[in-house]
Amino acid sequence: MSENExxxxxxxxxxxxxxxxxxxxxxxxxxxxxxxxxxxxxxxRLRDRLVAYAESGLPGRPGPLDVxxxxxxxxxxxxxVPGVRVDPAPGSGDDRIxxxxxxxxxxxRLVITADRELRHRVTRLGAEVAGPRTVRS
Numbered sequence: 001m002s003e004n005e006x007x008x009x010x011x012x013x014x015x016x017x018x019x020x021x022x023x024x025x026x027x028x029x030x031x032x033x034x035x036x037x038x039x040x041x042x043x044x045r046l047r048d049r050l051v052a053y054a055e056s057g058l059p060g061r062p063g064p065l066d067v068x069x070x071x072x073x074x075x076x077x078x079x080x081v082p083g084v085r086v087d088p089a090p091g092s093g094d095d096r097i098x099x100x101x102x103x104x105x106x107x108x109r110l111v112i113t114a115d116r117e118l119r120h121r122v123t124r125l126g127a128e129v130a131g132p133r134t135v136r137s
Contacts, residue, residue, distance in 0.1 A: 054083035
């Protein structure tokens, strides 16, 4: 038995960073700051704030983190940046988040959302959840 057995790894033997999936619409909509006037701009501002978490991590979750921002609707055109992959949901953002969590079953996953139904769906798959304030500060 190797000392790394049971530890998620990449092909190079490095540990796979935890996956942080952010429900873009839910997090943006959690603060009434006029986001509805410019949904794309609000998603871009959130994406840019998330870059710091990719390297430094979150409280209790040291970096690096593999950060994915799931967007839908008018925010679908927001591009990825170094540190944050933007995933435009082809349909429901919640369904895409569940897919991402299911695909990453081999690693720790944290979903940022306040949506109760989505929280239930991803915790059934073994992911942890945290509210929007986790990334809004």
